[in-house]
Amino acid sequence: MSTPLHFGRFELRPAERLLLDGGQPAALGVRALDVLIALAQRRDQVVGQHELIDLAWPGLVVEPNNLQVQISALRKLLGPEAIATVKRRGYQFTAAPREADAGRVEAAARPAPAPHRLPVMRTRFIGRERALADCAGLLERAPLLTLTGAGGSGKTRLAIELARRQVGAVAGGPWFVDLAALQDPQRLHAAAASAAGSPQATSADPVDALCAHIGSASALMVLDNCEHLIDAVARLVDRLLAACAGLRILATSREALGLPGEQIFAVGSLQLPGADDADVPPPSAFEADAVRLFVDRAQLAKPDFVLTAANAPVVADICRRLDGLALAIELAAARVRMFAVDEIRARLDDRFRFLTGSSHAPPRHRTLSATLQWSVKLLSAPEARVFARLSVFVGGCTLGAAAVAAGIDDDYEALQILTQLHDKSLLAMAPETLPEPRFRMLETVRQFAQDLLDEAGEAQAVRTRCLAHFVAFAEEAGGHLHGPGEHTWLRRLKAEQDNLIAAHDWCAHLPGGAHAGWRFVAALGRYWTFAGPLDAGYRLGTIALARDAQGLDDALRGKALLAMSHIAYKRGFYDEALRWADQGGELAASADDAERSAVALSLRANAWHALGRADEALSAYEQATELLRSRGVPDIRLVVSLNNVAEIHRGVARHAQAQALYDEAIALAQRLELPSSVTGQLQCNLAQVQVTTGQLQAACETLRVLWPLVLRDGLSKMGPRLAEAAAGLASALGDHAQAARLFGVALAGRREDGERADPVDEAFIAPLMAASRGALGAARFEAEQAAGAAMTPGQSIEAWDTLAASFPHNGLLTPPP
Structure with missing residues (x-):
């Protein structure tokens, strides 16, 4: 059966693989549609369960319950009378076709079915329902909608699904024009005319003939993979839209066409589990679109693959590491035929060699490397050079940092190239959480760019420039972490955290790296103890201080040692904390630095207190406090010292003395307008005293302010x-x-x-x-x-x-x- 079948409010078009519900495409999965077509084509007979599975899942081993799920979905849509279960025999299509005369009358009144040449998809479309709805709305309002995005993000698949759902809504089309294999711009017009069914042009201008063919009818043309012919495509689209009032054009491209009135929709990553979103609860691994795609494609390669509570976290991690990139996920899923999912995850460090696809796929989609090479070969030489250099940034970058990596003195010149890379979908903008914009690469894209940087032999030079940049940034930030701007600087440090960790690691391989590592520790000690991951700060600090930084200034060396003492104390490594404090204290004493000596005394006392040497700790804290009071200029160091003395008193149940010292420290911190990280710690300590002494209402009021x-x-x-x-x-x-x-x-x-x-x-x-x-x-x-x-x-x-x-x-x- 190839002719349409009408029953109830439905129309089944087997040749087009389409079911219309009241004239609109029905929301029906690919497998359910296959089952329906198989039953409708044999509507005069009972189709056995195994025969039906062979028809709907050719070449695959499928459990019978999968068939039952599809039958249930069909009955839910079509009504329970549409498909009958014949006991012990199988299923039969039983929906009554419309009367022939009525069908002819209705057909005469109904517009002729819209011709279209959309590719037949052999795999299910997964997720992106919100994107489809958004794009459908945009296509109604704008004559030109361009889907942009990185290679392998799923632009083509989204465009085909969107166009498929427009069938019946347009009199002409949808017509699909695949430009990927088209290298000669002169053949563009013929390709578009052929897809639209336009007769061979006899006029000198083939575009005129195509415009005349389309006329003013409602029609949709899909132009897929426009990026390598961007100028020619833009000229063609401009003329078509000017001449054809009812035409809508849906384009896919790694960059926009740049025409007036063009509506751009960026096709991003598939929904990932655990994604941070303040308004929407994060989906579980079982619900996330990226994981659903992995499972669906994995079951094509291995029909018995099942997502379980045991393997779901691994699959979710694979999808996250692949940035939710549709092509990468499909290539990874195909590997389940030979590898367990934990082995697939382990091999993603070599993803460009590991993730390869069928030789029958389009060349640009056979490997991750191929799809990225397709993008890079369209770059100019300066764009390609900057693209490779930006790979040094693990956590994205600001414009200033990008200019440093690129070796460009003028920020505006750098911005122009960054904009071009962004427009070609090789760079993205990070969420707007800071005043300054940040650029980032998908991790898969970054690793590809890093390979290009290594091949160019520029990696060391670029990292050396960026190391100096990040050391200067860390020292500037560290100088603001005790003042009223602390909150802003903590956020900036958090944004650069991955880059700072990477820069720490570079110190082992770059000239001047030993000095840079010590400077990082001295500058970032407070960040690691108050906002950053403490274990990372400890690991990086111990590695940095193990390097011999000959000629390093003693004051900076002492600052780094004392910062490391505080980090070690917070980690619970009290003997190490005491050793770092002793070394830093010796340098402070030799330089006659009273402030640094007071800090060293307090850090020694921290360790002594934790080691059960309360009397020694109290004596050291009191010495530090008196030393700081004697300066006559109270600052944060005195506030911290008062808190430390109070902690000793609290530890030995002298709660009245402790509370008095906390009150004094809090009042001083507020007078000095110290940041909330300081006053918050003091108030938290005070609340514990209040709970211990039964001042429960006061404790509640203290905590109410802090949460x-x-x-x-x-x-x-x-x-x-x-x-x-x-x-x-x-x-x-x-x-x-x-x-x-x-x-x-x-x-x-x-x-x-x-x-x-x-x-x-x-x-x-x-x-x-x-x-x-x-x-x-x-x-x-x-x-x-x-x-x-x-x-x-x-x-x-x-x-x-x-x-x-x-x-x-x-x-x-x-x-x-």
């Missing part, structure tokens, strides 16, 4: 400490389930960062959690704690809000303002 800072100011390090204090407060109030959950939040945060709680904080929380465990029972306590450990930062704040909202009901507190 919003975790998200507002990006103080991720404060989150675990606040959760721990709130857990103690919940336990003191008798809300033991909430106490266990908040304690789980605290433990998970510290574990993720590699930070160990200060001993005095451990002493605060241990008896309170023991009380909550006793009240709930061990099993319930562990379950609640695990639930807390799984919370996001936003959910942990909701847990705190729930706790605070319950306070008015127990008569202890007033409602929050």
Whole structure:
């Protein structure tokens, strides 16, 4: 059967592989459509289950329940009477065709079916439903819609699916023109005319004949892979749209055509699991489009492949590492025929050799390397050179950093080339979270560009320039981390974090690398302890300080040693912390540097206190405090020293003395307008004293002010400490389930960062959690704690809000303002 079949409100067009529902394409999967066509073509007979599977899944081994799923989907759409189950025999199409006369009358009144030459897709279209809806709306409003995106992102597939859903809505087309293999611009007009069914032009101008053929009818033309013929395509489209009032053109290209009125839609990565989005909960691996695509293509290669709770995290990680790039995911999925998914993931470091496809695929899509080579060969020499040099940036870059890497003195000249690379879909813009724009590459694109940089022999020179840039940036940022601009600089450091880690690693191979490593440690110590991943800061610092930086200034050397002492202390490596503090203190004393000596005393005392040498710690803290008071110019160092003395008193249960010192330190910090990372730590310590001494309402008010800072100011390090204090407060109030959950939040945060709680904080929380465990029972306590450990930062704040909202009901507190 090749002629259309009409039944109910439906029309099935087997030759076009199309089902219309009320004149519009029906929302039906490819397999369900295959089953329907097979049954409709044999509607006068019962089709056995195995025969039907062979017809709909030719050459594949498929479980019978897959067929049952498709039958169920068809009945849901067509109605239960459309397909009958014949017991022990199979299925039969039983929907009643329309009467012949009625069908002829209706056919006479209905416009002739729109001719089209869309490619027949042999795999299912996965996801991108929102993109399809958005593009359909844009196509209604604009005569020209261009889908742009990186090679392999899925532009062609999206365009074909969008055009397929337009069948029945346009009288002419959709017509599909594949330009990938077309190298001669002179053949462009003939290709477009042939796709549209235009008669061979007899006039001198073939475009005139094509325009006359289309006329004013409603029509859609798809121009696929325009980038290598961009100028010729733009001229053709401009003339067609000027002459054909009802024509819509859908183009795919790695760069826009640049015509007036052109609507551009950037085809991005497929939806990934765990993607950060403030408005939409992150999808699980089972729901994310990228993972669904992987599973669908994997089942083509290996029909028994199933996504399970065990392999889903690995598949999700593969999709993330491949940037949600559709072609890369399809090539990776095809490898399940020979490799387990964890082996596929392990081989992605060599992705350009590992991810290869069928020799029957279009040449540019047979390998990842081929699709990127297709893009790069369209670049000018300056564009290709800058493209390769930008690969040194692991975490994206600012315009200034890009100019340094490119070796261009003029930022505006660099901006022009960056814009061209962006327009060719080789660069993207990072989310607008900072005042200055950031450019980034997909990791797959970056690795390809890095290979080009290595082949050009320029890698060392570019990294040397960028190392100097990042050292200067780190030192500038470090100088602002104690003042009112700290929040902004912490955000800038966070944005550059991956680049700073990479620059640390370059120090082992570049001239001047030993000095640069020490300078990084001296500048970034506060960042690693207050905002960055502490374990990374510790690893990089120990490697850097192990290098012999001959001729390094003693003041800078001492600053780095003291920064490393604080990092080691936060990691819980107290003997190391004491050793670094001793070395830094010796340099400070030899230079007669009172401020640095006071810092060294405090850092020694930190380690002594943690090692149980409280008397020595208190003496050192008090010496440091007096040394700083004697300067007559109070600053952050005095605030920290007052806090340190208070910590000793809190540790030995002298709570009144501790509270008085915290109050003094907080007042001084506020007078000096120190950043929230400093005052927040002091107030968190104070809240713990208030909980311990039964000042529960005061503790709640203290914590109420602090919780919003975790998200507002990006103080991720404060989150675990606040959760721990709130857990103690919940336990003191008798809300033991909430106490266990908040304690789980605290433990998970510290574990993720590699930070160990200060001993005095451990002493605060241990008896309170023991009380909550006793009240709930061990099993319930562990379950609640695990639930807390799984919370996001936003959910942990909701847990705190729930706790605070319950306070008015127990008569202890007033409602929050």
